[in-house]
Amino acid sequence: MNRLFLRVAWLGGAILWTGAALGAQPIRSQVLVAPGAASVVALDVSSALVPADTAQIALIEESDGLRVEAGMFSAPGIDGAVAKDGRRLAVRLPGPREGEHRFRPGESLGAKVAAASFRFEPVNDRSLGLWEGERPVFVYNHGELSYPGVPADSNRSTYIHPLYGLDGEVLTDDFPADHYHHRGLFWAWPHVRTGGREYDLWTIVGLHQRFERWLAQEVRGDAALLAVENGWFAGDQKILQERAWILVHAADDQSRCIDFEFFWVPGPAPVTLAGAQGKSYGGLTLRLAPRTDAVITTPLGTGTADLEMTPLAWADYSGRWTGVRQPSGAALFIHPGHPDYPPTWLTRHYGALCVGWPGVEARTFPAGEPIHCRYRVWVHRGMPTQDAIAAAYAAFAAEAKARWE
Numbered sequence: 030m031n032r033l034f035l036r037v038a039w040l041g042g043a044i045l046w047t048g049a050a051l052g053a054q055p056i057r058s059q060v061l062v063a064p065g066a067a068s069v070v071a072l073d074v075s076s077a078l079v080p081a082d083t084a085q086i087a088l089i090e091e092s093d094g095l096r097v098e099a100g101m102f103s104a105p106g107i108d109g110a111v112a113k114d115g116r117r118l119a120v121r122l123p124g125p126r127e128g129e130h131r132f133r134p135g136e137s138l139g140a141k142v143a144a145a146s147f148r149f150e151p152v153n154d155r156s157l158g159l160w161e162g163e164r165p166v167f168v169y170n171h172g173e174l175s176y177p178g179v180p181a182d183s184n185r186s187t188y189i190h191p192l193y194g195l196d197g198e199v200l201t202d203d204f205p206a207d208h209y210h211h212r213g214l215f216w217a218w219p220h221v222r223t224g225g226r227e228y229d230l231w232t233i234v235g236l237h238q239r240f241e242r243w244l245a246q247e248v249r250g251d252a253a254l255l256a257v258e259n260g261w262f263a264g265d266q267k268i269l270q271e272r273a274w275i276l277v278h279a280a281d282d283q284s285r286c287i288d289f290e291f292f293w294v295p296g297p298a299p300v301t302l303a304g305a306q307g308k309s310y311g312g313l314t315l316r317l318a319p320r321t322d323a324v325i326t327t328p329l330g331t332g333t334a335d336l337e338m339t340p341l342a343w344a345d346y347s348g349r350w351t352g353v354r355q356p357s358g359a360a361l362f363i364h365p366g367h368p369d370y371p372p373t374w375l376t377r378h379y380g381a382l383c384v385g386w387p388g389v390e391a392r393t394f395p396a397g398e399p400i401h402c403r404y405r406v407w408v409h410r411g412m413p414t415q416d417a418i419a420a421a422y423a424a425f426a427a428e429a430k431a432r433w434e
Contacts, residue, residue: 060133060434061088061118064427065126069252069278069286071119072431073104079116085249088120088132095123098137100249102276103256108399109272109292111244111256119252119276125424146279147253149246155186157246159253159277165193166277166285167214169255171240176204187238187259187271188215192315194357195280195410198350202318202380211316211381214406216273216291218311220303220391221261223268223295230261231311237262238271251279270294284409284421289313293400301393309338309385310375313404315361317380320348322356325376326415335377338389342371343422344382347412356412362425364403 059078063070079086083101090096099120106112122130147166152158155172158165173186183204190213191199201213210232217238219231228236244256254276261269274290291313304311317323324331326345342365347358361382363371372386386402394400405425413421 060091060131061431062434063122063130063132063431065124065128065130066424066427067122067130067431068125068424068428069119069121070428070431071117071252071276071288072433073112074101074116074118074433076114076116079118081116083116085137086118087135087137089135090123091131091133096135096138097121097123097132098250100252102247102249102252102254103245105256105272105274105290105292107401108270108294109258109274109290109401117254117276119249119254119278121251121278146250147248147277149248149253149255157255159255161253161277161279164195164280165191165197166253167192167287169257169275170213171257173239174203176209179204179209183209183233185210185212185215185233185238187240187257187273188212190214192359192406192408194350194353194359194408195283195285196353196355196357198353198357199318200350200357200359200408202316205316205380207379208316211314214313214315216313218302219305220301220311221268222301222303222391223263224298226263228263231305235263236268244272244274253277268295268298269300270296280408283411284407286425287406287408289404289406291400291402291404293394294397295394295400296396299393299395301391302387303391304373304385304388305375306389307337308375309373309388310383311388312372312384312386313361313402314384315346315359315382315406317346317348317359317382318350319380320350322412323348323378323380324358324412325378325382326413326418327374327376328415328419331415333378335375337375338373338385339376340371341374343418344374344376345407345413345418346376346380346382347409355410357408357410358412359409360407360418360421362405362407362422364405365426365429367402367404368400 104117217230259271260267345360375383
């Protein structure tokens with residue numbers, strides 16, 4: 030049986046993606062096929078197709094010749110470490126439109142393309158900020174932070190705060206008086222068991238997340254990538270390796286997409302995770318800053334009742350933040366490939382959206398086997414309707430169907 034292989038050739042600055050079977054004629058060039066509903070696409074590409082030093086390529090739509098520039102980024106391997114044999118393409122698509130986009134690769138405009146509008150800059154020795162032009166996007170806190178009057182056992186690191194709205198409003202809260210352990214956009218579990226002992230990463234009892242190293246800080250025109258490697262430590266013993274990949278897409282007039290991809294690798298012993306009994310929280314969590322006119326919208330509708338242990342594909346929190354005339358907010362979207370999709374949630378109108386996975390039923394994960402979860406944070410202006418949020422989620426779900434032919 031002949032084996033298929035793919036190769037890339039550079040002729041006059043253009044990329045020719047071809048494939049061939051041994052002993053056969055070359056097949057036609059690779060084509061990116063993306064659902065017309067998708068607004069942005071991030072798709073892995075073999076290093077056999079795109080060399081590691083490629084910063085961007087052009088994609089030319091087969092139907093009308095429309096050209097879009099796609100940035101090329103580092104990509105995660107199966108355990109979240111930087112892949113040695115692949116790259117990740119990120120592109121903003123025209124549309125939405127009916128049917129599919131079909132793009133063939135072409136020559137990038139290179140220097141003719143406007144310089145990347147994103148930039149990473151240290152805020153201080155413990156925090157790294159990301160800006161798009163003059164607008165702040167978020168701050169990733171890699172060093173341990175404390176707060177006056179709050180017990181030292183609530184010190185924390187490896188989370189996002191502030192997360193900013195499109196008009197510079199601070200959407201998240203840190204060290205709130207009602208829950209000192211809440212920390213912006215974070216990921217933690219209240220029940221973590223390993224080696225015969227139980228810890229609480231949620232309230233930071235006996236277990237801490239610690240920054241170890243940066244994996245990537247890259248900007249390419251319409252997107253920016255931050256990838257980081259952390260550890261879960263009980264004292265000096267590391268019980269789990271954590272790798273977080275954060276891909277930020279350029280904002281349009283009304284919203285911004287921020288994609289999160291997590292890899293948790295237990296070791297040296299298995300690790301058991303569980304959410305809070307009767308509530309299910311434990312996992313990705315968004316704690317919102319004080320605001321007025323708060324509204325939580327989910328696929329079940331818009332209401333004032335808080336939810337517990339409720340399976341949801343997405344949830345949105347909107348309101349009016351201090352200093353900004355118009356309302357705004359943020360939603361958490363669950364990737365369709367998420368384990369046990371859709372997971373359970375806890376929502377709180379005081380300002381919390383909490384994904385609960387694996388939920389109240391504890392699950393043990395073997396040492397050395399990666400846990401892989403993907404999400405999107407959709408930051409937006411206004412107080413969108415249920416249909417508008419569902420459409421934004423549908424664009425995220427559509428992206429998962431993008432493929433190479």
